[in-house]
Amino acid sequence: MSRLTITLTINGREKTFRIDPGEKLLGVLRREGYMGVKKGCGSGDCGACAILFNGRAVNSCLVFAAKADGGTLITIEGLARGEILHPVQIAFLEEGAIQCGYCTPGMVIATVDLLTKNPDPTEGEIREALAGNLCRCTGYVKQVRAVQRAAELMKGGETHV
Numbered sequence: 442m443s444r445l446t447i448t449l450t451i452n453g454r455e456k457t458f459r460i461d462p463g464e465k466l467l468g469v470l471r472r473e474g475y476m477g478v479k480k481g482c483g484s485g486d487c488g489a490c491a492i493l494f495n496g497r498a499v500n501s502c503l504v505f506a507a508k509a510d511g512g513t514l515i516t517i518e519g520l521a522r523g524e525i526l527h528p529v530q531i532a533f534l535e536e537g538a539i540q541c542g543y544c545t546p547g548m549v550i551a552t553v554d555l556l557t558k559n560p561d562p563t564e565g566e567i568r569e570a571l572a573g574n575l576c577r578c579t580g581y582v583k584q585v586r587a588v589q590r591a592a593e594l595m596k597g598g599e600t601h602v
Contacts (some may be wrong), residue, residue, distance in 0.1 A: 447510040451475070452519025460506045466492075467501040470516065477517035477546045481575070488547035492516050498554035500573070517546035529553050532583075532591035534536030539579035547574045554589050556595055562588070566597065 444459045451470075456483055465491045468480045473558060476499055481489030485500040492501050493515040520527035526534070529552045539545050547573060555570035562570065567588045571573055 445510075447563070449509060449511075449555055450513045451575060452515055459504070459526060462507060464506045464512075465502055466494075466504040466509050469506045470501060470514075475516045475518055479543055479546060481543070486575065487544070487553065488536055489544055491547035491550040491574070493550060493554060498550050509541045515550075517549055520549065524540070525556075527553070528594035529556070529587075529591040529597060532594055533587045536583050536587040536590055538579075538583040538587035542578040544574050544578075548576070548584055552591055555588065562592065 442510050443462075445462055446459055447459060448457045450454060450456075456473070458473065460469055467478060467480060467483075471480060478492060479489035481487035481500070483502050485503040488500060490501040493499075494501075494504065494509065495512050502529075514551070520530060529549050533539055533549060533552075535546065538548070551570055551574055555567065559566060564585060567585050568581070571584060571588070576584065
């Protein structure tokens with residue numbers, strides 16, 4: 442089987458990779474050191490591997506890397522600007538919405554996606570946006586509060602994605 446060459450812009454940097462034709466984006470990202478993209482279920486059910494792909498949240502375990510060629514990706518590693526955390530990251534910390542941390546990158550990515558489209562979501566809309574992210578540690582109360590707090594922070598102009 443011949444390998445393919447793809448080019449992706451990841452967290453603002455263009456990179457070229459050699460991949461197998463059937464390889465998923467999750468595998469490529471983890472192999473290349475993006476460990477914030479977690480491997481969970483491998484079937485798109487848990488949200489641990491969520492990234493922003495061309496501006497919207499997707500589960501990277503479901504995307505063939507070859508289909509992503511030429512795309513723009515933002516992983517959890519790309520949200521902060523140096524030492525300055527993204528407002529969503531700040532809100533998750535402030536609200537204690539991080540327990541074991543395994544689901545956190547996917548939840549943060551889902552929140553960025555939601556607040557980019559809807560800067561003033563209702564609690565129901567927040568719960569719907571987070572529904573694709575499985576957390577085994579909590580009842581999602583702190584995560585919902587974190588999304589509400591992030592919306593407040595972003596209304597104040599604190600956004601940089």
